[in-house]
Amino acid sequence: MKISLDCIPCLIRQALSAARMVSADPAVHQRIVREVLLWIGGMTLEEPPPVLSQRIHRWLRGILGMEDPYRDAKDQQNRMAMSLLPELRAKIEATLDPLPLTMAVRIAIAGNVIDMGVYDNMTESSVRESVRQALTKPFVGDRIGFGKTVREAKSILYLTDNAGEIAFDRLLIEQLSPTRVTVAVRGGPVINDATMTDARAVGLHEIVEIIDNGSDAPGTLLDDCSQEFKRRFTEADLILAKGQGNFETLSDTPGNIFFLFMAKCPVIAAHAGVPIGAHVLVRSNAGNSN
Amino acid sequence: MKISLDCIPCLIRQALSAARMVSADPAVHQRIVREVLLWIGGMTLEEPPPVLSQRIHRWLRGILGMEDPYRDAKDQQNRMAMSLLPELRAKIEATLDPLPLTMAVRIAIAGNVIDMGVYDNMTESSVRESVRQALTKPFVGDRIGFGKTVREAKSILYLTDNAGEIAFDRLLIEQLSPTRVTVAVRGGPVINDATMTDARAVGLHEIVEIIDNGSDAPGTLLDDCSQEFKRRFTEADLILAKGQGNFETLSDTPGNIFFLFMAKCPVIAAHAGVPIGAHVLVRSNAGNSN
Structure with missing residues (x-):
């Protein structure tokens, strides 16, 4: 867009x-x-x-003259999110209806509240409140179509958004049969977006392959990404793209893409056709329908 | 500021x-x-x-190529405010405690909600709600000092802010012994700020002298005002200045000035030392203490 x-x-x-x-x-x-x-x-x-x-x-x-001015903030966000994981993982495991996958999607979207590009005064309590709401609040989107697409995909490329949030992404990735999942982080620091350091801080390297996209944009500008990332992007059966930045940069890109994000700004909410504040699981309009 | x-x-x-x-x-x-x-x-x-x-x-x-693009909006705001006057005037006349002057100040400040510089979607119902709140909500400021200063002043220069709001100002001016009051409007159209047309639309010419300040700024930039206005400004015993724009432009100006406004923006609220949203009657820090 x-x-x-x-x-x-x-x-x-x-x-x-x-x-x-x-x-x-x-x-x-x-x-x-x-x-x-x-x-x-x-x-x-x-x-x-x-x-x-x-x-x-x-x-x-x-x-x-600082390589990563948000490093301390990101470390704190990772620690805070990790401290919530045992309780959230237990909720997913105890869920019968809706499916554990749906609960994990809700939690992953709730994690998108950890966004220093949008919120100046994000606190641990605002994150906890977002998660609490997300556990019961239905998201906007095709839950059943998403489940079917996920079941059929041989390979999944998971594009992360922010530090802290990436810990919540781990809970969703655990539900996706991680052996077929590759996680991609930003190629360099920008705002509180997750980089390789953050992926390792939440232990994603223990369960999946992690790559970086070669770019320091707070989104996925394919022209700015590495050749290797673009190859992985093209070859993936399914792409899961977290956050507003990935939606802004990929919503017009062909591919089998599902976007998962909180619609935090009115322009993006209008572009996605959802109310502001909505938790969204939306398929790319430019996507294939395999 | x-x-x-x-x-x-x-x-x-x-x-x-x-x-x-x-x-x-x-x-x-x-x-x-x-x-x-x-x-x-x-x-x-x-x-x-x-x-x-x-x-x-x-x-x-x-x-x-339009002299006054907000003319229709201002006409509508004047009509809407005038339709509320009989009911509000009755409230002032029925008031025993606090004094009718205090109730008129509350209503005049409430009228400051009619501000197209701040609010994109101002509606008749938001104005009615603001007035309803103001009738019971105390304003921040020295009510007793204000009453004393008003009683002692031989001449009062009343600087208006917006169309619509100027009808509410009329109710306060009626409580000030209007023969000693001069009302000043903007010298030319800017946003929905009141000009001579608006002063006449709410009948102020029937009870006071009206002058314009010679400037089309949404505030009172003395260097941009006419010589005649500056003379009246200097000679007035007391100046009542409505709205954020007059506060922004005159808060550092010497003079016996009381500002009456709603603190609609965080920067102005901080400058005035009040919470955002406060209804304010504040004396100029740069003012005399006569």
Whole structure:
């Protein structure tokens, strides 16, 4: 999906929030906001919003001389999410109806609340509340079609979104027969998006192969990804793509893709045809129907 | 008060909202947003936010070739507010404790909800709800000091804010002994701010002298106002300034000024030292203490 004019105030708010997250210097905050205004003012507005986020965060890292300014936040998010896993795993195992797969999908979508691109003041209690709601709140989407597609797929490529959330993804992956699953993380740090470090922190390397996509965009911009990732993307029977960033960048891409995310912004909710706040399991419109 | 970096996403949202209000052409919307981004990117950020709003709306009027794109909206707001007056006037007249003046202040502040700079989707029911709340909700501020200052003032200059709201101002002005009151409106159209047309539409010319300030800023930028207005401003014993725009532009100006407004944005609420959403009657920190 292309950037909407409604995304622009939000992207500037995100840039300011990121600047404050990574620096205490008001001159840095102002310099970053000013640069972002001029960038966006001169952009074509034909690309999805994560293209701009990628540029903003590359630039932030450059002027700060920090490879991964969100590393501490991500470590904390992983620890917090891991502390919830035993209780959540027990809930999945105890579930008879709806199926354990459905409960695991709910939990994986609930984990998408751990998003520092959208929320400035995300707390452990807001994550717990999201999970609590998700355990009973039905998601929008074709649960039965999803179950059938998952059963038939020989290979599944699972595109993660954020740190912390990736621990919840592990619970869903455990329900997918992990031997056929490959997990892909971002190729470099951006916001609190999960990288290889986070996948290992939640123990995914113990149950699946993990690859990175070669890109530091907060989404999956295929043109920016490695050849190896693109090959895996094309060859996978089924792609599960977590989070708004992957939806923004892949919603018009052909492929057998299911998107799992919380519709946290009005532009994305409208693009997906769901109410804002909805927990969504949506099949790509551009996808095959195998 | 100077613009805050937090104002910038909001100003861009306002510009987009205004563009959509006055034109149905997406190319116009994009052109306006782009221009505003480049303007703000190159600004000194030393001036109050209404300076930028003034520039945005002048430019909008220029490209649309419309002198007052909000005229229909303002007419509708005046009619709606006038339809509420008999009931509200009766409430003021029936009030024993708190004083009728206090009830009139509450209603005048409640009228500040009619603000198209802040609210995209303001409806008659949201105005009615604001008034209903204001009738019982205490405002933040020195009610007794205000009453004493009003009693002692020989001349009062009343700076209005928005159309519709100006009808509610009339109820307060009726409580102020109108012969000593002069009402000042904006010198030209900007957003839904009240001009001479609106003052007459609610019948203020029947009870007070009305002047305009010579400026089309959504606030009171003294350097941009007429010599005659500045003389009246300096000579007034007491100035009552309605709305966020007048607070943003006059909060650092010497004078015996009381500001009456709803704190609708977090930056202004912080600057005034009140919670967001508060109904405020605050004396200028830069004011005399006569």
